[in-house]
Amino acid sequence: MSTPTAVPVSLAEIARIAGVGRAAVSNWRRRHDSFPTRIGGTDVSPQFSLSDVERWLRANGKLKDVCGLELLWPRIEALGGREESGLAVAEAARLMRAPRAKRPAFDISPEAVGLAREAARLGRAEGPRPTFEFLLQRWLETHVRQLSTTPPPLASLMARIALTLRLGEDDSSLTVLDPACGTGHLQAAAAEEYEGADLTLLGCERDPALAALAAARLGFVTEQRDIRTETATADALRDNPFAGRRADIALCNPPFNERDWGYEELATDQRWTHGLPPRTEPELAWVQHVLSHLNPGGTAVVVLPPAVASRKAGRRIRGSLLRTGVLRAVVALPSGSAQPHSVSLQLWVLRAAPASAAPAPPIQDALLVDATRFARPAPREPGPDWDALSSFVLSTLECLDRPDDDLPESAVRVPLIDLLDDEVDVTPGRYVAPGAEPSGTELAAVGTEMSASLADLERHLHYLSKLSFEAEEPHPTTTVGDLVKAGVLTLRAGQQPPDTATAPGADAVPLLSIPDLLADGAPSGLIPREAAQAVVEEGDVVVAGVVRAFKAWVHTGPPMALGPQLYALRVDPEKSHADFLAGCLRAPANGRQAGTHASSSSRVDIRRLQVLQLPLEKQMTYVETFRRLGAVETLLTQVADKGKGLVSGVSDRLAAGGLVT
Structure with a gap:
């Protein structure tokens, strides 16, 4: 008798099955020796056996509120071809509406028929239409590079x-x-x-x-x-x-x-x-x-x-x-x-x-x-x-x-x-003409927005002016490399997507590069998620490893891929705080010391960057101060941009005449 083929699942799929974030699954894998071993994939994108994962999750109490469809979908996906899995989903929908149907309506394998019947049973219990839409959406996401919706x-x-x-x-x-x-x-x-x-x-x-x-x-x-x-x-x-x-x-x-x-x-x-x-x-x-x-x-x-x-x-x-x-x-x-x-x-x-x-x-x-x-x-x-x-x-x-x-x-x-x-x-x-010059009302609104930003800026500056820096012995520091070895951080380096990467689809993520940072800071491209070497999630720290663009910040948006010379640091929340780490890393002196100094385009050795050694409870005061510094930097940029627009708009209106004297 042949051994049934294992159904592979990724870390992201395990996270969906357990109803947690991907970082939590990575922590389980690192902390528990009993976590299932990898059966395929790569070091960056490992794959595990679905049956082994399910047994481990149940044994460790991680499947309390999971939807049965999350466990079923990887088995449907593993059917192989796009047509076979798609027809299985369609057959499941038919059985939800006609539960007494005996013969399948489509030419699919017995395994696909069995999964369709299992999906139909779940659908009748959890709602037929939501169940079908769930399966359809997963199918479209899986085959997005072959389909256009x-x-x-x-x-x-x-x-x-x-x-x-x-x-x-x-x-x-x-x-x-x-x-x-x-x-x-x-x-x-x-x-x-x-x-x-x-x-x-x-x-x-x-x-x-x-x-x-x-x-x-x-x-x-x-x-x-x-x-x-x-x-x-x-x-x-x-x-x-x-x-x-x-x-x-x-x-x-x-x-x-x-x-x-x-x-x-x-x-x-x-x-x-x-x-x-x-x-x-x-x-x-x-x-x-x-x-x-x-x-x-x-x-x-x-x-x-x-x-x-x-x-x-x-x-x-x-x-x-x-x-x-x-x-x-x-x-x-x-x-x-x-x-x-x-x-x-x-x-x-x-x-x-x-x-x-x-x-x-x-x-x-x-x-x-x-x-x-x-x-x-x-x-x-x-x-x-x-x-x-x-x-x-x-x-x-x-x-x-x-x-x-x-x-x-x-x-x-x-x-x-x-x-x-x-x-x-x-x-x-x-044929469409460019937009007209801002009206007097719009210019007045810009002035009002600037006044509000200046009030916020004054509040943060008042807090910073009260800070006291006593002449004490310097606090001990450590390096990013040592924190990685100690398990406090995980470090991933961004890379240029391969030329063979398929066209982005529904699973695409924004791609951030160093030129994007030097322009407006917004990602300018999209790539398939599986083609990305480093994808940052909310709460990860991103570091730009080039002297001319050196900076570090906590990512707050949806998943984003990193290009060359950009790095992702994931912090163990029980050992350090992401805002504390980012604040320490982005100190200008830190980048100068870790850079090669050959030119403004020189790389920064991320592992040499210095971080204060402070217990987690003492980091919070620093976190508040780092956040206010970041707010000041953002407000200064906003005020400068709005101010330039206000000066330009008023100058144009004055040159055109019409000022009430």
Whole structure:
């Protein structure tokens, strides 16, 4: 009899199973000789046997409130292929709704069927839909580099745009089409946003696992409302399973940059009313596909990469879309809105001509909206400011059919005569004017903010002025290297991501580099978490090991990867305090003494940095002082920046005249 293969789990997965932080698991591993031994992985990312981990956690009382799904998911993930595990999740969803079903609906292994039945039992006990969403989310996170999904906030925004702008006469019923539906994010968003009783959701997906998961997700939607759903497993461009069917709205996030989309076999297809899409323009094939399925007055909202708005090969089709009044608006989204996260994607708003007997007035312009300013200034919260972004986009697009309404400064109506040139470029940033100078009210607000910052600064300076430094014998110190040997700290060095690292997805973490620190201090890149040598969590100490950028601070945001010459120190909270360590390390004299002094770009030997030797209870006074010093440094920077802006803004307003004398 063969020995069953062990299911591997990482430290992060063990932390989720036990409901603790990853640092706690690292401490268990260091302190308990009975902790399971590593069965794979690397020293940085070790892997352990799930069964061994479960036995150890139970024996040591660490599984009191754990969710059974946390123990089940690693076994589903270990099934192997993406399709097998995805179909197992879909089968589990089916069994949650039909517990008496005997035969599986999908061609999966007996092991996958058993795990699906186990997941269904947990789902019936803990809630079917939350259980399915948990398993689906884990599956998407595991295979994020192979899949592209539409984030729920973006899906909701697209559905609201389409529902707001459609011109159908019948509001009592609605048919929604998504020809590249993935796992059904856009269809689910449409069902949530539409309040009518008569709703039909049509979806098509060529990947069998994705189609099964989409049908499973929509199955839960139909339980709550009388909604009809049809999900076809097919290539929508080549096979078009809904040929002859019409929809009131179409929502689509099509695959990007696919050259093998059917150019040769579809050359004479009747859907290309605006021209045969070039081989290099598959996105324009999807645009015309959704248009061919719209009812009169129907609206489509499509996610597209920015190059589609300006590529030379597609200018003839773009020109036809504009001349016929089909392309009504283009919205440039902030980077990070959806995959690929490094690109500022666009929403194209398209509308079929209404079925009115009277001829409609000719379309004179297109609405171009630049919403890229809603990107968050730092990656502490992934994605843009969705609330502000959605409010801005919806309120702006409501002006689409009201040409006399004033538009915000980030939107403009561009006459077709200006767009229909040799390029037919509909990129919003090319036409949207830069922001206006700050008003007098805004300048007054800056002054008020500066006054508040100065008051805080005065409070901290008062505390620091009362400090007493008596002439005593110097306190003993130790080095970071000695603290690492003593088990007080763990030290990890950042590295440049390998060239073979896959594209970042949902599991991506911000990447901080020395050039980022020298610029604005915010990470400028994203990498897959498993490609990072050092990932800092909240409470870790980060040290920049270069003389010109030497600093140390306690990380307070979400996980972040470190590039070369950046180091992560994790403190044992029972032996030292992270703020105390960071305060000692960032002393300028410390960096000078540990540096090589060859040049400003010389490295700092992290292990030689000095730290005061004080018991934990005596460190707290130092911690308070270090925190106030950090607050003073931050406030000085803020006051300087606001002051420069205030001086510049007032100078411009004075030079323009209008001062009341």
